[in-house]
Amino acid sequence: MPTKLLICDDSNMARKQVARSLPEDWEVDVSFAENGEQAIAAIKAGKGDVLLLDLNMPVMDGYQVLETIVKEDLPTLTVVISGDIQPEAHQRVTGMGALDFIQKPVNKDKLTEILLSYGIFTREELSTSKVNQETATKSRQDKIELPAINKPVPKAQEVKERVYQPITLATDLRDCYQEIANVAMGRAGDLLARLLDVFVLLPIPNVNLIEVSELRMALTSVATNETTSGVCQGFIGAGVSGEALLILNDSSFKEIASLMNYHQDIDESAELELLMDMANTLIGACLSGVSEQLDMTFSQGHPVVLGQHRNIKDLIATNSAKWRQTLAIEISYNIENYSIKCDLLLLFTEESMRTLNNKISYLLD
Structure with a gap:
C-alpha cells in the first residue's frame, strides 16, 4: 500500500522541488496543500501519513x-x-x-537520509530504486534522438517580436521570485x-513589478507616523543590476544598541x-542567498546613506531619479x-x- 504523503x-x-526530491520509485501517493488550513483538512481526510511542512505561509x-496536530492528536509524521x-x-x-528539519532549497540526499532514519522509507526500497533508475537511465540513453538538421529558421521579424516583448510578471514567475526571496x-x-x-520573525516576502510612484506609496505604508533612516547599496551581476535599500525605524536604534x-x-x-x-548584515546575506540560488555572483557597490530621521517619502525622493519600472522585493524583519x-x-x-x-x-519545468 502506498504511503500517503502530503x-x-x-x-x-517549492512544492515541485520537494516532489522531485522524493526517493525514486518510492511507492507513495502524493497530495499538496497551499497553506496550513488545507494541510489540516487533508490530514483529517487520510491524505497525510507523512507531512513535509513549510513554516512561512x-x-x-x-x-x-504543528500546534493543531498535537492539540487534536492527528495521525501524521512531520x-x-x-x-x-x-x-x-x-x-x-x-x-x-516535528521529526526533523531540512533547510530550503531541499536536498534530495538529505531528505532520503531523514526518511530512512525514521523508517519512513526503507533501504530495500532504496536498493530497488537504484536498479530501476539505472535501467531508466540506460533506456533514455538508447532513445536519444539526433536533432533535426533542416529545421526552419525563424524570420527576422518573428525573432524581433520574441526578443522585444514588454516585460510582465506572470503568476508563475512571481511565485519563483517569492520563493527565491524566501x-x-x-x-x-x-x-x-x-x-x-534574538529570534527573528520572518514574513512572506512581497514581490511586485511596479512604477516608482507605486514604490513611494508602498514604502509610505511601512511607517506612516515615524521617522526613518536608510541606506542604499547598488549591486551588479551578469546582465543583472539593481539597488538594495535598508530602511530602519528610528525607534529601533536604542534596542539594537542594547542587543x-x-x-x-x-x-x-x-x-x-x-x-x-x-x-551590511542583511543586504550582504540576502544578496548572497539570491546569487547562490541563481548560480551567479553579485558585486556590491559602496553603501550610501539616504538620510537619517526623515520621512520615507524624503528618503525615496533622494534616489527616485534612478528608478522607473522596477521588480521590487520587500522583506520586513521584526x-x-x-x-x-x-524593511529590506x-x-x-x-x-x-x-x-x-x-x-x-527552468525552475518551472
Missing part, C-alpha cells in the same frame, strides 16, 4: 499546523522544510513534535538572529554606525519581544528582468 507549501515552485503557518534556518526555529519545531530572507534572518542573539552591547551615547554618529552594521522594525527592499532594473526570467524559467 507536501504543504504556499509556493508552487498565509492563512495558517507551519507553527500553527518533517519541516523551511527557509527559516535559525537554530531556534529548528529547536521550536522539533519541540512541537530562502534568501531566511539566510539573512539567521545571520541577524546570531548577531543580536549589540553598544555602550556609547546614542548620538547621530552612533546611530549611523548601527545602521551600517544592520545594512524581532520577537522587541520593537525593532526594518531589493530593486531590480527592468532590463535585469529579462535575464532573471530566463534564469529562473
Whole structure:
C-alpha cells in the first residue's frame, strides 16, 4: 500500500522541488496543500501519513499546523522544510513534535537520509530504486534522438517580436521570485538572529513589478507616523543590476544598541554606525542567498546613506531619479519581544528582468 504523503507549501515552485526530491520509485501517493488550513483538512481526510511542512505561509503557518496536530492528536509524521534556518526555529519545531528539519532549497540526499532514519522509507526500497533508475537511465540513453538538421529558421521579424516583448510578471514567475526571496530572507534572518542573539520573525516576502510612484506609496505604508533612516547599496551581476535599500525605524536604534552591547551615547554618529552594521548584515546575506540560488555572483557597490530621521517619502525622493519600472522585493524583519522594525527592499532594473526570467524559467519545468 502506498504511503500517503502530503507536501504543504504556499509556493508552487517549492512544492515541485520537494516532489522531485522524493526517493525514486518510492511507492507513495502524493497530495499538496497551499497553506496550513488545507494541510489540516487533508490530514483529517487520510491524505497525510507523512507531512513535509513549510513554516512561512498565509492563512495558517507551519507553527500553527504543528500546534493543531498535537492539540487534536492527528495521525501524521512531520518533517519541516523551511527557509527559516535559525537554530531556534529548528529547536521550536522539533519541540512541537516535528521529526526533523531540512533547510530550503531541499536536498534530495538529505531528505532520503531523514526518511530512512525514521523508517519512513526503507533501504530495500532504496536498493530497488537504484536498479530501476539505472535501467531508466540506460533506456533514455538508447532513445536519444539526433536533432533535426533542416529545421526552419525563424524570420527576422518573428525573432524581433520574441526578443522585444514588454516585460510582465506572470503568476508563475512571481511565485519563483517569492520563493527565491524566501530562502534568501531566511539566510539573512539567521545571520541577524546570531548577531543580536534574538529570534527573528520572518514574513512572506512581497514581490511586485511596479512604477516608482507605486514604490513611494508602498514604502509610505511601512511607517506612516515615524521617522526613518536608510541606506542604499547598488549591486551588479551578469546582465543583472539593481539597488538594495535598508530602511530602519528610528525607534529601533536604542534596542539594537542594547542587543549589540553598544555602550556609547546614542548620538547621530552612533546611530549611523548601527545602521551600517544592520545594512551590511542583511543586504550582504540576502544578496548572497539570491546569487547562490541563481548560480551567479553579485558585486556590491559602496553603501550610501539616504538620510537619517526623515520621512520615507524624503528618503525615496533622494534616489527616485534612478528608478522607473522596477521588480521590487520587500522583506520586513521584526524581532520577537522587541520593537525593532526594518524593511529590506531589493530593486531590480527592468532590463535585469529579462535575464532573471530566463534564469529562473527552468525552475518551472
